Amino acid sequence: MSDDRIRPEDEWPLPPVWMWACKECAGLYRTMKRIQDETEEARLTCGPGIDFDPMDSAIGTQIALAQHMAATHPDQLPDWEAACAGCTGHRDAVARDTGSSPRAASATHFGNEHRARHVFAPPSIVGLY
Numbered sequence: 001m002s003d004d005r006i007r008p009e010d011e012w013p014l015p016p017v018w019m020w021a022c023k024e025c026a027g028l029y030r031t032m033k034r035i036q037d038e039t040e041e042a043r044l045t046c047g048p049g050i051d052f053d054p055m056d057s058a059i060g061t062q063i064a065l066a067q068h069m070a071a072t073h074p075d076q077l078p079d080w081e082a083a084c085a086g087c088t089g090h091r092d093a094v095a096r097d098t099g100s101s102p103r104a105a106s107a108t109h110f111g112n113e114h115r116a117r118h119v120f121a122p123p124s125i126v127g128l129y
């Protein structure tokens with residue numbers, strides 16, 4: 001990339017205060033950022049064309065963090081975002097599966113994980129997985 005400017009949709013948001021108050025959030029967040037930095041450093045040192053994160057560990061740390069937040073902090077998660085296709089899809093799934101069926105529970109859980117990603121991931125990658 002020759003353009004150093006960061007597009008707003010690629011910007012990593014600053015985590016909210018309540019995440020730092022939780023040991024697990026803070027730990028998972030730091031691990032995620034450290035792996036990101038290491039991957040970026042390797043990319044800058046060795047040049048493009050090589051996958052420096054073949055195990056997708058950066059994605060793994062994001063998923064671990066979102067899972068923890070969905071399970072532990074459901075009340076702190078942001079509301080659905082009208083402009084986000086992922087939010088729309090999850091919201092529809094949650095609305096469709098009401099009640100106490102396992103399907104409803106998993107729709108709620110995956111919806112929460114998605115909303116958790118909005119807290120710490122740039123808009124451009126929130127909906128990727």
Ligand SMILES: [Zn+2]
Nearest residue numbers: 022024025072
């Ligand atoms: Zn936490």
Ligand SMILES: [Zn+2]
Nearest residue numbers: 081084086087
């Ligand atoms: Zn969304």
